[in-house]
Amino acid sequence: xxxVLELKGITKRFPGVLANDHIDLTLEEGKVLALLGxxxxxxxxxxxVLYGLYTPDEGEIFVRGQKVDIHGPGDAIALGIGMVHxxxxxxxxxTVTENVMLGMESIKNKLFLDREVAAKRIHxxxxxxxxxxxxxxxxxxxxxxxxxxxxxxxxxxxxADILILDEPTxxxxxxxxxxxxxxxxxxxxxxxxxxFISHKLKEVLEISDSIVxxxxxxxxxxxxxxxxxxxxxxxxxVGREVILTVAKEKAQPKEPVLEVKNLRVMGEGxxxxxxxxxxxxxxxxxxxxxxxQGNGQTELVESLTGLRPAQGGAVRLLGKDVTHASPRVITExxxxxxxxxxxxxGLVLSYPIAxxxxxxxxxxxxxxxxxVLQEAAIKERAERLVAEYDVRTPSIMTPVGSLSxxxxxxxIVARELSRPDQLxxxxxxxxxxxxxxxxxxxxxxIRKRDEGAAVLVVSAELDEILSLADRIVVMFExxxxxxxxxxxxxxxxxxxxxxxxxxxxxGADVVATKEAA
Amino acid sequence: MNENSKDTRRARTWGIVFLVFAALMLxxxxxxxxxxxxxxxxxxxxxxxxxxIGSLTFSTQGGLYLLVVLAVFLGAWQLAKGFKQxxxxxxxxxxxxxxxxxxxxxxxxxxxxxxxxxxxxxxxVPITLAALSGVMCxxxxxxxxxxxxxxxTGAFTSALIGSLTQxxxxxxxxxxxxxxxxxxxxxxxxxxxKVDQIIAGTAINILATGLTSYFSSRYLQSIPELNRPPTxxxxxLPVLSRIPIVGPVLFTNTAPVYLMLxxxxxxHVMLFYTRWGLRTRAVGEHPQAADTLGVNxxxxxxxxxxxxxxxxxxxxxxLVLSSVARFDENMTAGRGFIGLxxxxxxxxxxxxxxxxxxxxxxxxxxRTNLAILRVPIPSQFLLMAPYLVxxxxxxxxxxxxxxxxxxxxxYEKQ
Numbered sequence: 007x008x009x010v011l012e013l014k015g016i017t018k019r020f021p022g023v024l025a026n027d028h029i030d031l032t033l034e035e036g037k038v039l040a041l042l043g044x045x046x047x048x049x050x051x052x053x054x055v056l057y058g059l060y061t062p063d064e065g066e067i068f069v070r071g072q073k074v075d076i077h078g079p080g081d082a083i084a085l086g087i088g089m090v091h092x093x094x095x096x097x098x099x100x101t102v103t104e105n106v107m108l109g110m111e112s113i114k115n116k117l118f119l120d121r122e123v124a125a126k127r128i129h130x131x132x133x134x135x136x137x138x139x140x141x142x143x144x145x146x147x148x149x150x151x152x153x154x155x156x157x158x159x160x161x162x163x164x165x166a167d168i169l170i171l172d173e174p175t176x177x178x179x180x181x182x183x184x185x186x187x188x189x190x191x192x193x194x195x196x197x198x199x200x201x202f203i204s205h206k207l208k209e210v211l212e213i214s215d216s217i218v219x220x221x222x223x224x225x226x227x228x229x230x231x232x233x234x235x236x237x238x239x240x241x242x243x244v245g246r247e248v249i250l251t252v253a254k255e256k257a258q259p260k261e262p263v264l265e266v267k268n269l270r271v272m273g274e275g276x277x278x279x280x281x282x283x284x285x286x287x288x289x290x291x292x293x294x295x296x297x298x299q300g301n302g303q304t305e306l307v308e309s310l311t312g313l314r315p316a317q318g319g320a321v322r323l324l325g326k327d328v329t330h331a332s333p334r335v336i337t338e339x340x341x342x343x344x345x346x347x348x349x350x351x352g353l354v355l356s357y358p359i360a361x362x363x364x365x366x367x368x369x370x371x372x373x374x375x376x377x378v379l380q381e382a383a384i385k386e387r388a389e390r391l392v393a394e395y396d397v398r399t400p401s402i403m404t405p406v407g408s409l410s411x412x413x414x415x416x417x418i419v420a421r422e423l424s425r426p427d428q429l430x431x432x433x434x435x436x437x438x439x440x441x442x443x444x445x446x447x448x449x450x451x452i453r454k455r456d457e458g459a460a461v462l463v464v465s466a467e468l469d470e471i472l473s474l475a476d477r478i479v480v481m482f483e484x485x486x487x488x489x490x491x492x493x494x495x496x497x498x499x500x501x502x503x504x505x506x507x508x509x510x511x512x513g514a515d516v517v518a519t520k521e522a523a
Numbered sequence: 524m525n526e527n528s529k530d531t532r533r534a535r536t537w538g539i540v541f542l543v544f545a546a547l548m549l550x551x552x553x554x555x556x557x558x559x560x561x562x563x564x565x566x567x568x569x570x571x572x573x574x575x576i577g578s579l580t581f582s583t584q585g586g587l588y589l590l591v592v593l594a595v596f597l598g599a600w601q602l603a604k605g606f607k608q609x610x611x612x613x614x615x616x617x618x619x620x621x622x623x624x625x626x627x628x629x630x631x632x633x634x635x636x637x638x639x640x641x642x643x644x645x646x647x648v649p650i651t652l653a654a655l656s657g658v659m660c661x662x663x664x665x666x667x668x669x670x671x672x673x674x675x676t677g678a679f680t681s682a683l684i685g686s687l688t689q690x691x692x693x694x695x696x697x698x699x700x701x702x703x704x705x706x707x708x709x710x711x712x713x714x715x716x717k718v719d720q721i722i723a724g725t726a727i728n729i730l731a732t733g734l735t736s737y738f739s740s741r742y743l744q745s746i747p748e749l750n751r752p753p754t755x756x757x758x759x760l761p762v763l764s765r766i767p768i769v770g771p772v773l774f775t776n777t778a779p780v781y782l783m784l785x786x787x788x789x790x791h792v793m794l795f796y797t798r799w800g801l802r803t804r805a806v807g808e809h810p811q812a813a814d815t816l817g818v819n820x821x822x823x824x825x826x827x828x829x830x831x832x833x834x835x836x837x838x839x840x841x842l843v844l845s846s847v848a849r850f851d852e853n854m855t856a857g858r859g860f861i862g863l864x865x866x867x868x869x870x871x872x873x874x875x876x877x878x879x880x881x882x883x884x885x886x887x888x889x890r891t892n893l894a895i896l897r898v899p900i901p902s903q904f905l906l907m908a909p910y911l912v913x914x915x916x917x918x919x920x921x922x923x924x925x926x927x928x929x930x931x932x933x934y935e936k937q
Contacts, residue, residue, distance in 0.1 A: 057815075059936075080817035095812035097805050099928070108805050109816030111798045118796050160816075 008071030010035045010199045011056075011087075011168050016065035018051055025051040027223045028065070033168065033199050038190065040214035040231075041203045044243055044440035045410045048223040049203050050092075053170050057089045058082045069168075088161030089170040094153055098146030102156050103128060105145050106163050131162045135192050151182035158189065169193065170201045175209055176438055187213055205243070205440050207236040219243050244442050254452045257476040259288035263429050263460035264310070269319035271302070271309045279305045281484040282319065287429065287460040292451065294475025295464040298504055302484035303464045304346060307433045310462075311343045312336045324428060337366055342422035346433035346464070348411075352418045355407030359399060360388035362406050363421050395420035396446065412443030419450055430454050433464045448474060468500060482506040534605045541598030541616045548591050548620060552627035556583045562626045563633035566768055568641070572759055573770040583630040590623045628898050639888050640772045647877070647884030648783050648845075649674065649855070652838030653862020654869060654876035655786060659831035660706075661871060662794065663824045664807040664929040665713050668724030670835045671859025672731030673705040677839025679735040682743065682850035685752025691844050694752050695779070698840030699833045705731065706832015710825050717933035728859075736852045743850055754848045755779060779841040786834065791873040803827060807927030810934040820934050835859065861910075871926065 011033040018026040026048050033039045043049045054060045056067065058076040067074050069085050076082050082089070096105050103125045112120040125141035132138055137155045139148075145156060154174065161169055171190075175183045190200060190213060204210050210217055211231045219226045219242040227242045241247050264287040273279035280302040287293045297303050308314035310321060312333035321329045323339050337343075345351035353362050364373050364384055372383040388402040397416045399409055406417055415435070423430065432451060436444040451474060455461050465471050471478055478495050480487040480503040487503040499509045565578040594616050597606075606612045625634060653670045660667035667673075677698035685694025705727055712723040743750040755777035763774040794800035802823055805813040810820045838858070843850055861883055868882075869875025890905040 078817070079815050083817060089815070091815070095809065095815045097808040097812055099808055099925075100801075100805065104801055104805075105812075108801060108813065109818050111801060113798060119798060119801060 007035070008068070009033055010070055011201075012068040012071075013052075013056070014066045014068070016052060016055055016062050016067070018048075018055055018060055018062050024223050026055065026062070029220070029225055031218060033201060034215075035199050036194050036197050037215040038194065038200045038202050038213055040210040040217045041201055041220065042205060042207070042210055042217055042239060042243055043220035043226075044205060044442060045412055046440075047220040047243075049220055050172065051223075052220070053089065053172060053201070053203065056082070056087065056170065083164050083166070086165060086167045087170070088164060088166030088168070090154065090157040090161065090172060090174060092173040092176060094157055096145045096153055096156060099144065101142050101144055102139055102148075102159075103141045105156060106141075106160050110164065127163065128159055131159050135162065135189060135196065137162075137189060151178055151185060154178070154182075154186065155189070158193075167198050168201070169198055170203070172203045173205075174202070175204065175206060183209065207239050207243075207441075210239065211236065221245055240441050243440075252448050252452065252473045255456070257291040257455065259291040259476070260458070262286040262288050263324055264462065265320075265322040266310070267320045267322075269306070269309065269321060270317040271305045271314060272317050273302075273305050278317065279484045280309065283481075283484075283486050284319075285479050285486060285489060287462050289428070289458050289460050290455060291476040292455050292461040292463055292474050293477050293479060294471035295462065295479045295481060296468060296471045296500055296504055297466070297481035299466045301481045303466075303481055304433070306481070307343075307346065307431055307462075307464055310336075310431060311341065311345075340426070340428035342425060342427040342430050344415075344418055344422055344430070344432040344435050346437075348415055348418055349407075353406045353414060356405055358403040359392065359397065359406055359409075359417055360384050360402045362417055363388050363391055365421060367425070391420040391424055394424075395450075412439045415439060415443060415447060419447055423450055423454055427454070427459055430459050430461045431464075432461070434466065435463065436465075436467070436470060444470075468497065468504070472497065472500070480504055534609070535602060537609050537613065538598050538602035538605075541594055541601055541612070544616050544620050545591050545594035545598060548587065548594065548623045552587055552623050553584065556587065556627065556630055558582070558584055560584070560630040562586055562629045562631075564625075564629070565633050565635040566637050568635065568637050568771050571637075571771045572764045572775065573637075573767050574765055576767040578633070583626055586626045587623055590619045590626070594619050628893055628896050632896055634892060634896065637768050637771055639885075639892055640768070642888035642891065643881060643884040644772055644776075645780070645845075645884070646887040647880040648780055649838045649841055649858045650862045650865055650880040650883050651783055651787065651877050652834055652841065653859045654865040654880055655783075655790060655873055656831040656835035656838070657863050657866035658790065658794075658869075658871055658873055658876055659827050659834060660709075661866065661927060661930055662807045663803045663827040664810065664927050664932060664934075665710070665824055665828050666720040666724065666931040667709060667828070667831055667835075668721055668863070669705065669709055669727030669731075669859075670724075670831075670838075670862055671855055671857065672724075672728035673702045673832050673835035674839035674842070674855045674859050675731045675735050675853070676705050677702045677836030678843045678854055679739065679743075679839070679850050680836070681840035682750055682752050682843045683738075685844060686749050689753055691753050691755050694844055695837070695840050698836040698843075700836070702836015702839065703829050703833040706829040706835070707825075709832065710828040713828070713933065714821055714824050717935070720931050720933075732853065735850070739850055739852050750849050752843060752848055755845050777845050779837065779845055782837070783841075787873045787877045794873065804927070807929055810929055814934075814936070824934075838862070867926075 009032045013029060013031040016026050016029045029052055031039065041049050051060065055062045056076065058078045058081050061077070067076060074085055076085065103121050106128055107119070107124040112123040114120040128141045137159055139152055139155050139159065145153060148156070158169070174186060178186060193200065202210070202214055211234065214231050217229045217231060217234065217239065219228065219239065221243060226245065229239065229242070266286065267284050268282045269280055269284070270278055270282060271280035283306060285293065295303055295306070305314055309316050312331055312335070316329050319329070320327060323336065323341065326339065328336055328339065349355060364387065367373050368379065373380060373387070385402065392399060392402055395416050397413050397420060399413060406414055409417070430451065435447050435451065439447070451461055451463065463471065463474055472495065476492050478490045478492065478500060480490065480500060482504060483506065487506065487508065490500065502509050560583040561580055562583045563578055563580040567573070567575045567577065597612055597616055600606065601609070601612065628634070653674060656670050656673065657667055680701035681694040681698035684697035685691060688694065709723055709727055712718040713720045757775055757777055758781070760774040764770040766774070794803065802813060802818050805818065806820050806823045814820050839855065842854055862880070865879035865883060866876050868879035869877070886908045890908050893900065893905055
């Protein structure tokens with residue numbers, strides 16, 4: 007029997023770039039093929055070729071042994087190829103049913119939408135594959151994990167049997183990833199075949215039947231999960247040895263730089279989301295804040311950086327009270343901030359790199375003389391930082407928005423860490439980045455620590471916290487569950503704390519008592 | 524706990540608002556009246572087929588007190604127990620306020636309510652059509668600021684072609700085509716060339732004003748035969764037109780008025796219950812999502828914007844062929860823009876747009892009526908009324924209206 011899908015010699019050129027260079031892929035029925043590669047390796051281009059969004063310059067596509075031409079999503083759908091995009095293609099103000107039926111609507115009386123028939127089919131698909139969802143719910147009201155189910159249902163509704171999942175775990179919590187993998191297994195059991203695109207090594211090893219690694223638009227190698235490990239895949243992906251565990255000396259903590267006492271912060275909708283939080287960060291150490299997304303970490307960081315007012319408690323920076331200080335005062339006191347949403351809060355995407363690099367120093371000499379910006383100084387600084395922080399860009403005048411995620415983050419890190427800071431606050435510093443960039447940003451944070459700065463890292467990735475932090479603050483529902491020194495931290499214990507459970511000293515788990523608000 | 528206390532606070536605020544309305548009625552209208560004054564609301568129109576029902580005459584103060592008591596009662600009930608449908612009750616209270624105003628304005632005098640409602644509907648027709656044109660375009664994410672210009676083009680074309688052919692229907696059809704052409708122009712600029720849509724719409728307004736003004740002053744004003752179009756005749760619907768009040772207001776109208784009402788209903792049903800509507804809304808909210816499911820974003824937008832232009836053209840033709848029977852420079856007088864306000868007020872839904880247009884139409888017809896009654900309010904202020912209503916409505920009552928998410932953004936295939 008021929009494979010369900012075969013790509014032979016796919017080549018796609020863009021002006022100045024060879025995005026795909028003679029790529030061969032084979033997907034067997036009922037299997038998961040993982041497509042591994044860093045951002046910009048050509049994974050998305052290849053899948054867009056397969057989905058008909060791009061026309062390849064060379065190469066052939068075979069579906070079940072038949073040579074096919076795909077000119078648009080319509081052709082792909084007709085061949086049974088469906089794709090879940092990294093950024094969901096869902097209309098938030100429409101219901102699940104409306105989103106699913108869009109483009110192939112059920113019609114009654116020759117004119118009117120037949121929502122009941124569509125909802126019934128969605129229900130059947132839900133049952134069959136364990137994709138539980140309310141057909142009449144507004145998509146915008148659903149959590150991300152459920153929205154992803156809707157995307158998968160959309161494909162099954164169109165009777166797709168080759169499913170492309172583009173970075174499906176990037177937006178999910180660990181529990182949701184687990185749920186997704188169960189769905190994938192039930193899809194396989196029903197004979198569906200899946201292309202799983204990712205740069206997360208652990209997930210690829212867990213779910214795939216075979217692995218193809220792309221690098222720079224070419225196939226860098228292929229592997230079987232049972233014969234590979236994270237290290238071997240990472241070096242295939244990056245093209246050199248990669249240090250997965252961060253090398254660092256034991257911390258030499260000195261005086262406290264940041265002291266937080268009984269801090270209370272309100273979230274959106276006037277709910278208290280940070281409840282009486284107290285901790286400190288000392289010079290020369292990295293404190294990691296662990297916790298499942300949405301347990302008050304975002305608001306905590308916003309409050310510490312002056313972006314969100316504190317409702318109670320005190321924040322002291324180098325002994326000075328900054329509880330109600332403005333962001334500029336906090337910045338000038340020696341704080342640098344790598345924000346959680348780099349595109350929204352960290353950069354002005356349409357501005358060139360050079361201008362983004364002076365965002366918090368534009369009013370100071372030598373960048374400004376009086377009210378006039380000094381072009382030469384701006385250029386000089388940009389050239390220096392781009393070289394020093396290894397930002398890969400054609401020029402310092404390139405708009406930041408056209409860089410890859412990793413390079414965007416490097417611009418922020420260059421801007422923030424190039425100042426003589428006493429405190430570094432980095433929120434989700436490596437979210438969505440490739441291995442190379444992660445490695446680089448981690449090393450920069452550790453360099454900062456070793457230079458004597460206090461570093462606070464907030465991350466939803468437990469691995470990142472475990473490899474970076476000297477002490478771990480675990481947050482759950484706005485409270486600090488515990489503060490654990492790295493020597494005593496284990497994956498299991500931190501994981502339990504993140505779920506609100508105190509690992510008891512005698513080995514028995516007791517549920518944390520929730521005091522009344 | 525938090526949610527609940529917020530809800531009670533909001534409920535209480537509404538109760539206080541109702542009481543403030545009651546107090547305003549007392550303070551504003553009562554002092555100017557005497558116990559012997561009487562107000563008459565007439566309901567019969569001359570030359571109407573409707574069965575006569577006479578008129579209502581009552582003591583001015585008595586009527587005012589009754590309305591105040593109603594508002595006080597509703598306010599007190601809201602404070603004590605709360606209504607489920609607060610907005611409906613708000614409507615009732617505002618209506619009581621308006622009635623109190625009319626009672627006061629028509630003291631020692633008579634006001635024809637049926638006439639006023641009729642004027643309300645007629646004045647709302649062009650505004651509604653403008654708003655519908657906006658709904659058609661913005662639901663698929665093309666902002667149409669050029670409605671005013673499209674209406675003006677429609678008005679001019681209907682006057683010229685109507686005069687030449689002496690046939691209202693040909694005039695109407697010409698206006699539809701002209702509006703559609705302007706729509707196509709906007710579509711090409713906004714969709715094909717991705718011009719900023721506000722600029723493109725403004726360009727259309729300037730183009731339409733310039734062209735129609737030039738041709739009007741050069742030809743239409745000097746050659747009377749070119750500016751003498753026929754007008755639509757009234758088509759009273761059998762039986763229905765004989766119902767008192769409703770008959771003359773709703774069922775004794777010209778073809779374009781019926782057409783407007785039908786269009787509101789049809790577009791509403793189409794938008795929310797058909798394939799075209801689902802695709803239009805998806806294209807307006809998340810064009811890429813629609814594209815990946817095989818919906819042709821560009822085609823959807825072209826079709827909708829051209830249809831929107833045709834509806835605006837119809838609005839222009841109505842101004843010429845239903846009443847004045849001639850074209851004058853800038854005769855649309857900002858109705859296209861008020862229509863855009865009605866579209867927003869009506870939250871981008873056809874029925875909402877009609878309701879909002881009726882409010883604007885009412886403000887407009889109130890102005891004329893009050894002038895006739897010699898109400899001691901300077902006429903300049905009355906002239907401002909519809910625009911004040913527009914601003915208040917846009918700033919306050921609508922609250923946060925959510926336009927289609929992709930509104931105004933050109934679509935580029937990746």
